[in-house]
Amino acid sequence: MSNEVYRLHPVSAIISSVKALKSMILPVAIIIISNGFNFSLNFRSEHFFETVLLFGVWGVGAVLALVGGIVKWRTFVYWFEDGELRVKYGLFVKKKRYIPFERIQSLNYHEGIFHRIFGLVKVQVETAGNKGGKPEVELTAIQKIAADVIEEEMRRAKTQIAQPLDVEPAHGQIEEVMVPIIYRMSMRDLLVLATTSGGIGVVLSGVAAVISQFSDIIPYEEVFHEVADFVKVGAFLVALMVMFVLIIAWLLSVVITLVNYHDYTVRIEDEKLMITKGLLEKKRITLPLNRIQAIRIVENPLRQIFGFATVVVESAGGNGEKGGDKKIALFPLIKKQDCLQTLEQLFPEMNWHPEFIKAPKRARPFFYRIDFFWLVPIIGASSYFLYPYGLLAFLLIPLIIFLGIWQHRTAGYMIEGKQLTMQYRVFSRVTMFMEKKRIQSMESSQTYFQKRKQVMSIKATVMSGMTGMTGNVPSLEQQDAETILTWYEH
Amino acid sequence: MRAEPIHQISRKGLTVWRLYGVLQTLLLLVIAALVCYGTYYYEWPSFIYFIAIAVVLLSAFFSAYLFPKIRWERWRYEVREHEIEVQHGLFVVKRTLIPMVRVQHVDTTQGPILKRYSLGNISISTAATVHTIPALVMDEADGLRARISELARVAEDDV
Numbered sequence: 001m002s003n004e005v006y007r008l009h010p011v012s013a014i015i016s017s018v019k020a021l022k023s024m025i026l027p028v029a030i031i032i033i034s035n036g037f038n039f040s041l042n043f044r045s046e047h048f049f050e051t052v053l054l055f056g057v058w059g060v061g062a063v064l065a066l067v068g069g070i071v072k073w074r075t076f077v078y079w080f081e082d083g084e085l086r087v088k089y090g091l092f093v094k095k096k097r098y099i100p101f102e103r104i105q106s107l108n109y110h111e112g113i114f115h116r117i118f119g120l121v122k123v124q125v126e127t128a129g130n131k132g133g134k135p136e137v138e139l140t141a142i143q144k145i146a147a148d149v150i151e152e153e154m155r156r157a158k159t160q161i162a163q164p165l166d167v168e169p170a171h172g173q174i175e176e177v178m179v180p181i182i183y184r185m186s187m188r189d190l191l192v193l194a195t196t197s198g199g200i201g202v203v204l205s206g207v208a209a210v211i212s213q214f215s216d217i218i219p220y221e222e223v224f225h226e227v228a229d230f231v232k233v234g235a236f237l238v239a240l241m242v243m244f245v246l247i248i249a250w251l252l253s254v255v256i257t258l259v260n261y262h263d264y265t266v267r268i269e270d271e272k273l274m275i276t277k278g279l280l281e282k283k284r285i286t287l288p289l290n291r292i293q294a295i296r297i298v299e300n301p302l303r304q305i306f307g308f309a310t311v312v313v314e315s316a317g318g319n320g321e322k323g324g325d326k327k328i329a330l331f332p333l334i335k336k337q338d339c340l341q342t343l344e345q346l347f348p349e350m351n352w353h354p355e356f357i358k359a360p361k362r363a364r365p366f367f368y369r370i371d372f373f374w375l376v377p378i379i380g381a382s383s384y385f386l387y388p389y390g391l392l393a394f395l396l397i398p399l400i401i402f403l404g405i406w407q408h409r410t411a412g413y414m415i416e417g418k419q420l421t422m423q424y425r426v427f428s429r430v431t432m433f434m435e436k437k438r439i440q441s442m443e444s445s446q447t448y449f450q451k452r453k454q455v456m457s458i459k460a461t462v463m464s465g466m467t468g469m470t471g472n473v474p475s476l477e478q479q480d481a482e483t484i485l486t487w488y489e490h
Numbered sequence: 491m492r493a494e495p496i497h498q499i500s501r502k503g504l505t506v507w508r509l510y511g512v513l514q515t516l517l518l519l520v521i522a523a524l525v526c527y528g529t530y531y532y533e534w535p536s537f538i539y540f541i542a543i544a545v546v547l548l549s550a551f552f553s554a555y556l557f558p559k560i561r562w563e564r565w566r567y568e569v570r571e572h573e574i575e576v577q578h579g580l581f582v583v584k585r586t587l588i589p590m591v592r593v594q595h596v597d598t599t600q601g602p603i604l605k606r607y608s609l610g611n612i613s614i615s616t617a618a619t620v621h622t623i624p625a626l627v628m629d630e631a632d633g634l635r636a637r638i639s640e641l642a643r644v645a646e647d648d649v
Contacts, residue, residue: 128617316617437591439592440588440592440616440617440618440619441586441587441588441589441592441616441618441619441621442586442587443584443585443586443587444584444585445579445582445583445584445585446582446583446584447581447582447583448581451583461616461618461619462618463616463617463618464618467618468617468618468619469618478491482491482492485492485585485587486492488587488589489572489573489587489589490572
């Protein structure tokens with residue numbers, strides 16, 4: 001095996017400098033706006049110095065970003081050796097990073113619009129050591145063929161280790177043409193996802209923000225008068241307008257979802273999950289099955305009614321998604337029945353039809369009693385200060401109690417062999433499936449009042465992203481909680 | 491009922507916690523004195539005096555006396571062959587189990603006050619969480635660190 005050294009594609013120099021420049025735009029824009037566009041190159045003007053300073057600094061920054069991008073591209077090399085991915089970069093301070101293939105938690109391919117023009121991909125390699133949410137290795141832009149080489153090398157390294165065991169290596173034949181598709185998102189799913197996700201709220205607030213941006217231009221006084229007339233014309237028209245805005249928001253949300261989740265497919269290959277999605281920006285996430293720490297089925301109340309669920313995979317790496325949550329949604333939206341079947345195929349050794357041991361009846365008050373701590377002051381204050389309408393705050397009491405009862409009915413756990421399943425709810429119902437060997441630590445907690453009633457809460461933390469993911473079943477029977485702890489001990 | 495973990499924190503730990511409480515109260519006292527001075531000088535309403543005094547007294551009672559006492563009585567730990575068990579909490583009794591095979595590394599730390607009493611904190615890190623046993627006698631903490639890292643070495647399953 002040749003230890004050929006690979007480089008990034010030249011375009012990566014441009015991409016990384018553009019990225020650096022992009023992060024500079026905002027501060028510069030703020031300065032420009034806060035200065036009120038008072039710029040002048042006339043050196044007699046009082047703004048001359050500011051202008052020169054600002055554009056000078058910005059210019060130097062831009063040049064540095066460009067140089068930085070070029071230097072990074074010139075110095076960055078990677079190669080494969082001893083079953084490791086090895087990376088070397090840096091001009092003055094040379095950095096080397098070696099990552100054994102079997103330690104890779106996830107491999108993400110990302111094709112931005114820029115990448116797609118040149119037929120390139122960005123590759124992110126993540127391990128469990130990932131701190132700060134950044135991937136361990138990021139190959140800014142390489143040819144697609146080169147990206148395939150990485151996978152090829154990984155596979156080869158794996159088979160080389162396995163070769164002494166495998167008497168007859170089944171390779172050399174036509175490989176993985178038949179990659180079974182486990183899940184593909186249908187149009188219906190996409191529409192439901194767009195409608196029931198929080199995305200619609202984001203879009204709404206976005207629309208509101210855009211409208212407020214024009215607040216200077218819109219003559220509010222006049223509009224107000226017109227609105228007053230408008231209301232006279234009829235509440236019907238107002239309702240129509242609201243409907244119209246809602247429909248626009250919904251359409252936008254659908255479009256965004258369609259673009260982001262276009263052709264969302266999950267495949268399984270070589271004990272690895274492969275998720276691809278995206279219309280303009282294509283993403284591909286590869287995740288070894290044996291690196292999965294826990295699986296959560298999340299059903300928000302709206303989706304629960306219609307029998308839909310989201311399946312989230314907890315893995316020790318991040319997932320290359322910028323910002324937002326760092327979890328990998330395996331199935332962003334799926335009928336719960338289907339998802340259980342699919343999960344059963346994927347992880348046959350786990351029990352996907354848990355029968356929960358529920359929280360005892362006497363634990364029920366603990367689910368809403370604690371809320372009165374913040375509820376009472378709020379109700380008191382709003383009743384006092386906003387007198388007639390503030391009294392509406394009393395409606396919170398039955399709501400909170402109802403939510404508490406609902407949470408109580410959801411809370412439960414099941415232990416079977418080496419598997420712990422927890423179910424609980426804040427608003428969305430979460431069912432968390434995990435294996436004993438993946439649980440990093442467990443904690444029981446009991447207040448004085450809980451102790452009197454012999455109930456106990458239990459928490460289990462698995463590794464996920466930077467901080468870990470904690471499942472938390474409140475107020476179980478004390479004996480049950482202790483059973484879980486004892487189960488965990490040995 | 492599960493048995494409580496056997497070991498308690500050293501008695502000196504209680505003294506240190508009391509000391510922290512006293513320091514905190516002193517800080518509050520300085521702030522309260524400034525506020526009282528301001529009240530006197532600028533003739534703010536006089537109930538401010540009472541609030542300032544009450545805050546200092548409450549802090550003295552709770553953070554220098556009551557909380558350290560409860561916390562110290564509650565704190566227990568036990569290092570067994572396969573796991574570490576820790577019990578702590580003020581209003582809520584929390585019990586944590588950390589299997590040896592999940593331990594990634596162990597640290598001991600010692601600040602100036604702890605050093606004066608030859609005490610140390612020991613932090614046990616797993617891949618996802620960090621757990622601290624505070625105010626152990628330094629020799630014990632070092633011994634524990636060595637023992638945990640010895641016991642944790644048998645781990646096979648990585649993340």
